[in-house]
Amino acid sequence: MAKGTLSLVGFSNESLNVNISSYGDTITVNNLFNTVKQQISMQKFSFLKQKLKSGFSQLPYLVKAFNLVWQAAKKWTVIWAILLIIQGLLPVATVYLTRQIVDSLVAALNVGVSQEKVIPILVLVALMGGVLLLTQVLGSFLSWVRVVQSELVKDYISYLIHKKSLEVDFAFYESAEYYDRLHRARQDAFFRPTALLENSGSLVQNGITLIAMAAVLTQFGVWIPAALLISTLPAFVVILNYSKQNYNWWLKTTADERRSWYYYYLLTEKDSAAELRIFELGDYFQSAYQSLRRKLRAEKVNLAKNESLANLGAGAIALLITAFALTWMVWQVLQKRVTLGDLALFYQAFNQGQTLMRSLLQNLGQVYSNMLFLGNLFEFLELAPQVIDPPTPRLAPKNLNQEIKFENISFWYPGSQKTALENFNLTIPSGKIVAIVGANGAGKSTLLKLLCRLYDPQQGKITWDGIDLRDLPIQNLRRLITVLFQQPVDYNASVAENIALGDLLATAKLPEITNAAEAAGAAEIIDRLPENYNTLLGKLFAGGVELSGGEWQRIALARAFLRQAPLIILDEPTSAMDSWAEADWLERFCHLAKGRTAIIITHRFTIARRADIIHVMSDGEIVETGCHDELLALGCRYAQSWKSQMQVN
Template sequence: MPKQNITIKDIIKSFKYWPRLLSLLWGVSKSNLIIIIVLTLINGLTPTLSLLASQHLINEVQIHMNKYFAAVLTAFIVFIIISLVTDFFGGIVVYFQTVYQKVLIYKLNVTLMEKANSLSLSDFENSEIYDKLSRAKNQVSYRPYQILNSILTVMSSIVTLVSSMLVVLAWKPWIIIVLIIFPVISSIYTLKVGQLEFMIQWKRAPKERRAWYLSYLLTNDQSFKEIKLYGIGNHILKKYKDLNKEFYDQDKYVAKKRTGMIFFSNFMEQVSGDITLFFIIWSAFMGKILMGSTVGLIRAVSLVQSNVKTFISTFFDMYENNLFIEQLFEFLDVPASKLDMITDGGITVENIETVEFKNIYFKYPSQTTETLKNINLKINAGENIALVGKNGSGKTTLIKLLCGLYEITSGDILINGISIKDINIIKLREKIATVFQDFLRYEMTVRDNIGLGNLELINEDDKLKKVALDAGIYDAIERMPKKFDTQLGMWFKEGTQFSGGQWQKIALARAFIRKAELIILDEPSSALDPLSEREMFDKFLQLTDRKIGLFITHRFINAKYATRIVVLDKGEIVEEGTHEELMKIGGQYKSLYDVQYNIYENQKVDIS
């Protein structure tokens, strides 16, 4: 957590990420950045040049009045040229800055997405890391560019400040002290307000995520049905309003502090300006300086004041932005998934012949007890394994470990006798097809929803048709207006909504199109009618012939299809065997099966 009380040392320390930030900014577009810097330096010089040109013009008018107009005309032409140059370079720099900003935001978003893609599932289930991602994502669209803009502003301010100070110094050097001391005093208060604003933003990142989620619930078609049916829309809306009322109160408090700061700063600036202005007017009144010099000095004082103020406020804005940039790099520094890092040097498995869980223990970071304990299980090609057990017994966790989504706490998973820790996990996943219980519904076309399972075949209509037939969803696709190019979901224009069972069949088709040697289904028939369920399992058995099939189910009729049934309880394998063997044992499997059988029997449902 950031510190409450800030020292000069803390401000200097906040710049520690600048080498990385500057490297990032340089890498976006070197030529654009160089042009922007050069134009910024030129623009920093133009206010003083304009000042001197106008001063010279007025002095020439006063000196040569009714005598020598050519000198006045020359001064006027110089003034016009400098004004045109100022406008030209000002417009050009805005163009290059706009283009650069667009590219910067794009590249930073890509960097965040690439980083997120390198993390493990456990990272996304870690609230602390997720908060870092949220903070980085919320700030990435403007904070890095704000720092660049601050750097450019400081550069321009320094050039303008130095050049305008030279004008004042040539008249009365001591005036500079009066012009600088008051802004320095007011800057201390500016720093405290900036730190307060950052602390409030930093602390409320988790609540902002909660507010986003509440908004998502009320604006998403998947959640709308239940919210409408249960009549909880107003309850969720109240929670959202309460959170935003808290945000509003915090922002109002900061705005009040900032307003006080601005008033105090402006007052200080006014006092120093009025003192200086008095001496300029007195000197002009006494005839010590020409009228043009009087106007020039007034403008020079204004430039010194405004640029001292700009320099100090921008410097402290940099500090404030540095605190947010720290959040960006803290997220980018989260270690990537160790399994995903094994790519170039990892072993590539050509064919999956065996999968073996060996003394597996696994514990979620947020938990004190193991979810899986001493799991030992070997599966050979040609086998279909059913994982059954009560909720929370560790079935889904086991298959997530096999997919390399979590890092094993203890033990090992062997693929063809090779440790998964030594295998190229990216290549291994290409040989795995999985349908999780919470499968994803892509708000894309049918082609995308199926073809994302194997991008090489996404435009092969014959292949898409085959897997759609295998999954039992082809007839529904044929009835759609644009067939495979029909938009699914209701988020985008011309979208068509599927039923839960149809979405599940789409997910199955996405799994079937992969060139998989290990097919994993997690509650694959939860949304299917009995006929579709039977057809799906028939197809699953065909697809896993001479391959490895692994499925989780709570319907014990489906477990009958398995070569072996593995029963888990409280993270341990308690029984293993065929349906007939386990029924003879009379253990937990038989107990659960009998309960389900009796339910179906009472409902006159055939489960044979």
Template sequence: MREIFKAYKLLFGFGKKYCKLLLYKVFILAIIAGLLAPVGIYIDKEIINRALLSAKFNNFEIKSLIPLFIAFAIIALLKQFLSDLSYGYYSQKFQLVIRTKVRGELLEKASKIKYEYFEDEKTVEIIDRTFNDFDNSVRLLFPMYVVYFLTSSISLVGFIVFTAKQAWWVPLVLLLPFFPYLFLQYIKRYDFYNVIEKYWKKDRINDILAEYLKSRNYIREQRIFNSFNYLIDIYEQRIIKRNKEFEKEYKKYWKDNLIYNLIIDITIVINLLIQLYMLLTNNPNTSIGLFIALSGQILGLKGLYSGLIVPILSSVRQMRYINFYYKFYEFENTKSGSINIVPKEIEIEFSDVYFKYPGTDKYILNGVSFKIPKGKKISLVGANGEGKTTLIKLLLGLFEPTSGHILLNNILLDDYSEEARCNIFAPIFQDFYKYSLSLKENIAVGSIDNIDNYKMICEAAESAGVTQFLYKLPNSYDSQLNRDFTEGVDLSGGQWQRIALARAFMGNKPCILLDEPTSQLDPMAEAKLYEEFSNIIKDKTSIFITHRLASTKITDKIFVLKDGKIEEEGSHDELMTHMGIYYDMFNSQRSWYKEENIC
């Protein structure tokens, strides 16, 4: 219960902050809607009693009934109007506020939390559900449940007032099944919600599979490999299995509901009989009018009960989603030190760095130590999965070392502010993002502060060779990329890679980190880029991850990563003389090139 109050405090806080008036309007509306029930009973009673009286004495006077008829019509219309206003308008409006303002707050928080939360399944669930389920829960909790609960409570009070006048025990009979009904519903429904929760993980896996079946990038491969039917089969089998399990739960739920409904139905009959008894025994506070008016309401007792119970019970379920919101806000923000200066030159030092990914036991880095002097360029090589990209992620502060230190110009990396770090490093990963934005924006994301610096964007594009295909684009730098929009243009992998490179050249950052920057370029383009590279990166400190060992020649030194350690270190010639891992790797590639030449 405390959690529910806490959640409503949070929601009313949003309401107060973003739409104060709406908050008040909802409460006023709910109170009016609640009052309509007892007022309706009174009006119905009066109309029937007066009509019967007139008929008895044969002096039917329509005039005296007109105000009552008008009130009757107003109540009937108002009921519908208030319901539409509440569920059709206020509810949507509040959700829109949540979707825009609160989601904006969530996005801002997401931009600050440590990157590691996006790579751990447990925390990914929290992020996913905060974004997807939270605003839906909010819509239900407010205004829906609030209106539902307030309206039903006030209606019930009206009911109690009318029936208590007949005899003190009549409202008790009315309320008698409420508590066992609430209790049974609580236990069973709670179970049912627990079952639903278990399916989140399975549903997520299915959703990911469904995404493969409808997303352009995946469909191409499925067509080529003809794996479409196989994936559809898996998807269908999973869904059928899930639905069967779910069906069992629904059946159980339906059976339980039969019992609840029976309790309510028996209550309805008992209360109707009580009203009849009151009428037949000439109870002074009963009349035919009241009997008919109350009977109508008693028949709707189920709605009244669910109006009281559903908001309470469903609120319990919604708390799970609201809890995701709290957990999300408990995520630590990326550490940001106090040093705001961006040095012109950077020296990088890893000192005995150990690292394992959060939630895993295996050390990916096992005591890595090295130093890259200012302005020097190194190649980082090693077999797949040796931890090259991981090392870059650590250098960027996306993850923190499990132990050991990373220093920039002899200062701990953590001591630099986040902003400074962003302005020091220009990283390009293998899986860089292809934004459905204009070419200009796609380049400028590398240093978004320079989005309007046309000269810088052009220079970055020139350095990365983007200008070589610029003439093919319909609107030059303003061309929309990707085919998500009708006017969008598709580019080749190599062309995209050049754009990604251009991002790295934005903002004149002192340290460039390139993770396989030329893997998609054709050999001539790659060779040319290497030629130009020294000029482009000039005095910048650079780390160059590559599997094409020929490219290591443009760097000053080569580090070979093996079993989480720098196993070899030196120039190309030194490592070749050493005849270790690098020597073997280089020779295997050399022989491959030779064979190809022979062909």
């Protein structure tokens, strides 16, 4: 016989190679068959071992998920568990009562119907009706308990996600990887834990019933429970295999899913509505959305098709084993080895047993699948911030008495190769209005983020009256600062609430809110609104009133002014105002800032000229410093930019 390699198809659809040269020329078909059989068995074992190992690796998430459910709904989880146990035993009672009723009927028919024979049968029928009624009642009650559990768990998970979103560093929000994680955590967070709980509950309930059914079937032969197990194993393997494949596909397509949602947002939200119409971009983004969805849909449908074919094959195997078992049992009846009641019991027990076994293994597969997806939620919840409170914090000051100093600061944004600041030094004296001007990308807003500890510098330190900011509790530090960001949030709430959000701890009353609005130059705007300070702003909710960009900015300024912090930081505070409104606001601000320290980041030199000190930044460095007149006399960058702006104006 020629030597060579025999290639077969193995259990996991991989090529199985048997080297037949080692047997020499005297190889027999029997030896070859045994060798192939042995290798296939090893490959099957290896495949199942790999699947089980993958499943066991997810077990920590199962424990965490149950702990999460327990924390959210302790009382309802106890009630749920009790109901599951009772429901798990009721089908066994139904099977036994069925046999008793059938055997009693056969006996009564054989000897003749009489009152003595009918009454016990009616009692059995009544018991059967009671069991069925109890099953329905408990099922309805269990459905209600699951809804209560589900809502409590959803709200608890929302709380955890929101809490973690507020805890993580600001840097996370500038990372695409973070948004992928958030998308994966958020997408399945609300139903996966309850789905896992429901699957696990069904697993327990079906397991209890199945054990009892197996005990019933054992009287007809110990091979019958084994046949049940064998008939459902192919379906179990299919579930494990395709659960993993679906999960891997979901991970791979996270970025595409997020992009499709982005296109969806552009096509449906107000922020982009005007540009989409003016530049006729609707068809472009709609086409991009549909193209992406076609790709995702085709991949998902193909995966579902393969899974359906695999399930069809597994179902065919189960059907063959069922047919064999039923044929054997009918033969036993014909041989008068068992009664008709035994046949009814066997049919119900085997049929329910197979359904239960299939459900049990499906539940195991679904538990495994849900654990895979829940891994993303728990990975998100385990994200650890780097900007944290010091282990031994110093007592936070109540005011700024001397100065803020940036000392030899070097900083680069996470994931960036470019240094934003390098060996940077700057002193901001207390009680002064300091303007920082410069081109886009000069590093002005970076100073704001470092000062608020949204980031920490990689080298150097920032001090507040000589205290390193990293030695202060973060919350206490931020209470010392009030900020107007370049793009403040337009809250869809009442005017009073919009302003009061600047200092919730102060529980501001209307007089304080009114004073802040006056200081920001927003009072006249508010007086024109239909309900003044009670007017709902924004068009997101019914009855809301929309403001212009400059009017929204005045409301945001009032919110910043409400907090009586020793340090005021304004990032482009008048970018949405016209020159008349700007001049009015500037007078108000200079009056408000007396006795406090203010940092104004601006492109407008008409704002900067009113500052006590002006710093000109370029490429992460301070290149000029002085008051307005001093910088004009210097005749360098500031003076040239001033002349350019004045000519334009």
